Amino acid sequence: MTGFGLLLRKEIREQVRTMRLPVVVAVFAMLGLISPVFARYIREIVEAVGGGQFQGMIPAPVVGDALAQFTKNIGQFGVLIAILVTMGSVAAEKERGTAAFLLTKPITRGAFVGAKALAIGALLAIATAVAGALCWVYTALLFEPLPLAGFSAAVALTWLSLAVVAALTFLASVATRSSLVAGGVAFGAFVAAGILAALPGVGAYMPTSLWGAAGLLAQGTVPDLLVGPIVANVAFVIAAIGLAWWTFRGQEI
Amino acid sequence: MSSTLVAATAPAIEAHGLTKRFGDVLALDRLDLAVPAGSVFGFLGPNGAGKTTTLRILAGLGHASAGSAVVAGVAVGGGGTELAGRIGYLDQDPRFYGWMTGRELLTFVGRAYGLAGSALSSRVDEVLETVGLADAARRRIGGYSGGMRQRLGVGQALLPRPAVLFLDEPVSALDPEGRRDVLALVGSLGGRATVFMSTHILNDVERVCDRVAILDHGRLVTDGPIDELLARHARPILELDPEPGQADAVARLAGALRVAAWTREVREEHGMLRVVVTDAEQAAAEGLLLVVAAGVRLARYERVRPTLEDVFLQLVGAEAPDPEAVA
Numbered sequence: 001m002t003g004f005g006l007l008l009r010k011e012i013r014e015q016v017r018t019m020r021l022p023v024v025v026a027v028f029a030m031l032g033l034i035s036p037v038f039a040r041y042i043r044e045i046v047e048a049v050g051g052g053q054f055q056g057m058i059p060a061p062v063v064g065d066a067l068a069q070f071t072k073n074i075g076q077f078g079v080l081i082a083i084l085v086t087m088g089s090v091a092a093e094k095e096r097g098t099a100a101f102l103l104t105k106p107i108t109r110g111a112f113v114g115a116k117a118l119a120i121g122a123l124l125a126i127a128t129a130v131a132g133a134l135c136w137v138y139t140a141l142l143f144e145p146l147p148l149a150g151f152s153a154a155v156a157l158t159w160l161s162l163a164v165v166a167a168l169t170f171l172a173s174v175a176t177r178s179s180l181v182a183g184g185v186a187f188g189a190f191v192a193a194g195i196l197a198a199l200p201g202v203g204a205y206m207p208t209s210l211w212g213a214a215g216l217l218a219q220g221t222v223p224d225l226l227v228g229p230i231v232a233n234v235a236f237v238i239a240a241i242g243l244a245w246w247t248f249r250g251q252e253i
Numbered sequence: 254m255s256s257t258l259v260a261a262t263a264p265a266i267e268a269h270g271l272t273k274r275f276g277d278v279l280a281l282d283r284l285d286l287a288v289p290a291g292s293v294f295g296f297l298g299p300n301g302a303g304k305t306t307t308l309r310i311l312a313g314l315g316h317a318s319a320g321s322a323v324v325a326g327v328a329v330g331g332g333g334t335e336l337a338g339r340i341g342y343l344d345q346d347p348r349f350y351g352w353m354t355g356r357e358l359l360t361f362v363g364r365a366y367g368l369a370g371s372a373l374s375s376r377v378d379e380v381l382e383t384v385g386l387a388d389a390a391r392r393r394i395g396g397y398s399g400g401m402r403q404r405l406g407v408g409q410a411l412l413p414r415p416a417v418l419f420l421d422e423p424v425s426a427l428d429p430e431g432r433r434d435v436l437a438l439v440g441s442l443g444g445r446a447t448v449f450m451s452t453h454i455l456n457d458v459e460r461v462c463d464r465v466a467i468l469d470h471g472r473l474v475t476d477g478p479i480d481e482l483l484a485r486h487a488r489p490i491l492e493l494d495p496e497p498g499q500a501d502a503v504a505r506l507a508g509a510l511r512v513a514a515w516t517r518e519v520r521e522e523h524g525m526l527r528v529v530v531t532d533a534e535q536a537a538a539e540g541l542l543l544v545v546a547a548g549v550r551l552a553r554y555e556r557v558r559p560t561l562e563d564v565f566l567q568l569v570g571a572e573a574p575d576p577e578a579v580a
Contacts, residue, residue, distance in 0.1 A: 002334045006364050010350075017352040097348035101409075104312050104342035105365040106334035249332075253314040 003107030004115055011119035024081055025127045031073040032131030036066035036138040063143040067154075067218050070135045071211040074128070074158050079190060082124055082162045086169035087183035089116050090248070094177050100253050113174065113245045120166050128159040147220040154214035157230070161214075164207040164233050165190055167240035174244040174251075205232040263326070265290040265417050265447035266311060270320035273306050273471075280306045282471040283320065288464070290416075293443045295462035295479075296451040297561075299569060303471040304451040305345055308421050311449070312342045325416040325447075338366065341415035345422045345451075347406030351395030355386050355405050358394060359412055366413040376412060384408040385434060399426040407435055411442075418442065420450040424457060436461050455562045465561070467568055474568045479561060486567055487559030488517060489533045491540060493526040494553035506547035513539065518566075529563065 015021040042065075043058040090113070093099040102112060132155030139146055169186035176182050197206035204225050210233060213223045266288035273281035281303045288294045298304050309315040311324055313336050322329040325339040349358050359380055363373045381387045384404040389397065397405065403426045410418055423439065424432040440461035442448050452458060458465055459479065466476035475482060495503050503526070510519045510528055515535035520527045530536040533556075544551060 003365055006361070010361060014350065014352060097344055097346060098350060100309075100314055100342075100344050101347065101349060103314060104337055104340065105362060106338040106367075107365055108334055250316070252316060253309075 001108055001111045001114060003105070004111040007102075007107060007111055007115035008118060011115050012122075015119065015123055020085060021123060021126070024085060024123060025130050027081060028074075028078065028127035028131040029134055031077055032070065032134035033138055035070035035073050035135050036142050039065035039069045040142040061143075063139060063146065064215070064219065066135070066139045066143055067146075067215045070131075071158065071215055074131065074162070075208065075211055078128070078131075078158075078162055079165050081127075082166045083169050083183050083186050083190070085123065086120050086166045087173055087186060088179035089120060089170060089173050090244075091173040091176055091179045091182045094253060095179070103253055109249050110245055113241070113248050117167070117170055117241045117244070120170065121163055124162045124166060125159050128155055128162060131155075132158070146218055150220045151218045154218035157210045157214040157217065160230065160233050160237075161207040161210040163237050164240075167237040167244075171240045171244045171247070174248045205229050207233055207236075263290065264288055265292075266294075266322070266324050266449060268307075268311070268320065268322040271307070271310065271317050271322055272319040273303070273310060273315070274318045280471050281310075281317070284468075284471070284473050286466060286473065286476065288447060288449060290447050291444045292464050293440060293448040293462045294450065295458035295465040296449060296468065297453075297455070297458060297465055297565060298451075298468035300453075301470075302468040304468055305421055306471075307468070308342075308419050308449070308451055312340060312419050313337060338413075339416045341410030341413060341418040343403075343406045343410040343418075343420045343423055345425070347402055349394050349402065349405065349409075351393060353394055354391050355394060355397070355401075355408075356381065356390040358405065359409060362409045362412050368413075380408045380412050383411070383438065385431070400428060400431050403427055404431065404435070407438070411438075415446060417447045417449065420448065422452055423450060424452070424454070432457070455560070455565060459561050467565060469569045482564055483559055483561070486564045488563070488567070489530040489536070490557050490559050490563060491526075491528040491530055491536060492553065492555045492557050493528065493544065493549075493551055494555075495524065495526070496550045496552050497524070499549055502547050502549045506544060506549045509543045509547055513543065515539065529567075 012021075039061050043061060046058055047055055090099070093102070099112075103109065132151070136146060136148070136151050165186065168189050169182060172182040172185040172189075173179065176185070193206045194208050197203045197208045203209060205228065209229060213226055213229065216223045217226075264287040266286065268284050268286040271281055271284040271286070272279070284303075284307065296304050296307070306315065310317050311322055311329055313329060316330060324336060327336040327339060329336060353361070356377060359377045360373060363376055368376060378387075381390045384407050386401065386404055386408065389401060394402065394405065403423070407420070407423055410420065420439065424435050427435060436457055439448055439450065443463065450458075450462065462479065464476070464478050465482065467474040475486065477485070493506070495506075503521075503524075507519055507521060507526055510516050510526065515530060515532040516528050517531045518529040520529075528536075528540075541554065544554065
């Protein structure tokens with residue numbers, strides 16, 4: 001892994017200088033912030049817009065709605081952002097020719113892949129943590145404080161689900177020379193995982209199923225099936241990055 | 254023989270039967286090459302001859318379908334960082350991170366080679382000065398022109414003082430002044446490093462290289478010191494420079510020269526006739542008679558030294574790369 005530290009510093013500086021880190025964190029912060037606000041005021045908004053037409057039709061919001069809104073927002077926009085920030089990570093470097101510049105230096109391909117994977121994981125972790133923190137604060141202000149340990153575990157599960165999407169996208173980015181193809185493959189695979197999530201048995205191990213477990217954990221309830229899905233998804237992330245490294249190791253640049 | 258002596262006399266680059274296939278296309282066909290250490294080696298060939306493919310394999314970016322190569326004592330394709338630690342590489346169209354400044358990029362490269370502290374910063378300063386980018390060092394690379402990027406590319410390849418320097422079309426995007434400076438720099442490296450330079454510009458090769466190899470359709474056509482190649486392959490050349498305004502007479506003369514038994518080829522270049530001669534004695538006896546018979550008034554009639562372009566044309570038999578312009 002010669003050059004790993006050097007490349008990791010380069011990746012982090014790149015995220016800051018190209019505004020990727022601030023923009024992703026800002027979008028996630030907005031998702032975290034608006035989730036409880038939206039859940040709390042959706043009834044008033046609909047009733048006001050409907051001019052009394054929907055009076056009493058929407059039940060009074062509860063804390064679970066804020067959590068459901070949070071996981072829904074992360075499940076839609078968060079996943080899209082995870083794909084967008086990852087799809088060009090290797091493919092674009094190959095397309096532009098910067099990979100050739102780097103790989104003729106005393107830097108191993110393992111370091112190249114590892115630094116990128118870690119930097120993307122860290123970016124999503126920071127963004128998810130910020131979103132989670134804002135969601136917790138606003139949920140406490142508008143509803144009631146959620147148990148901190150359970151909510152933190154829920155945020156960690158949310159990050160894990162995004163890490164699975166990012167790892168899949170990363171593998172596609174290594175395997176192809178086009179960012180768009182990598183993004184398309186990853187999006188298709190994510191949709192397929194969503195369909196598989198509806199199947200009994202295997203469904204509980206899909207990344208989208210982690211959101212349901214996160215919702216329960218956030219409210220202080222430990223789901224019946226937790227360790228197995230976590231292990232399966234962590235194993236998937238490791239396998240995808242390992243496969244990406246193996247693919248990249250023998251690839252023509 | 255001691256091992257030190259073996260190392261000193263061993264070629265810096267050696268390829269044996271290097272072959273590369275892209276599907277059905279044979280890009281490189283059993284290339285054998287030995288580049289002496291310390292030489293400035295010109296790698297010539299028409300478009301699609303396999304020059305870039307060779308460079309990428311030797312630099313560890315591509316894989317050979319068959320054959321083997323050793324660069325600076327390291328077997329190519331073995332993985333690891335040993336090969337990269339001994340080479341500098343400049344791509345045909347060098348691309349770097351647009352968000353970095355020129356100084357940051359060179360510092361990054363220096364760190365990759367293990368430089369640090371004052372040794373790193375003084376080496377970066379030195380390279381920036383050498384490639385003429387000292388004034389632009391704090392500007393983002395994204396705002397650099399193609400020529401500046403190419404200078405930076407030469408700089409990053411030179412920075413670690415590599416044993417072998419691979420340059421793929423190193424002056425293609427440079428203005429005449431930049432070209433002169435970079436070629437002078439490349440020429441000055443001879444003896445200290447081995448330079449393996451692919452280019453389309455034959456004049457540049459003649460200016461700075463001491464040895465060349467000519468590649469065509471993935472096959473090595475010839476290689477050796479330039480003087481030796483000229484002596485081995487080049488035929489005498491006659492240059493006839495007619496006074497202007499005699500187009501018909503010049504056309505008549507060209508026709509007569511083409512059918513003469515002692516000519517191999519007659520080329521019209523910028524109003525001038527360049528005649529490749531197969532029999533110098535017959536040419537001396539009959540050449541001027543044909544000029545007189547065609548009624549052409551000449552400003553100059555000269556037997557000139559054949560150039561690398563003449564050798565290239567003779568061996569490759571295709572259209573020569575432009576001797577001056579960028580391909």
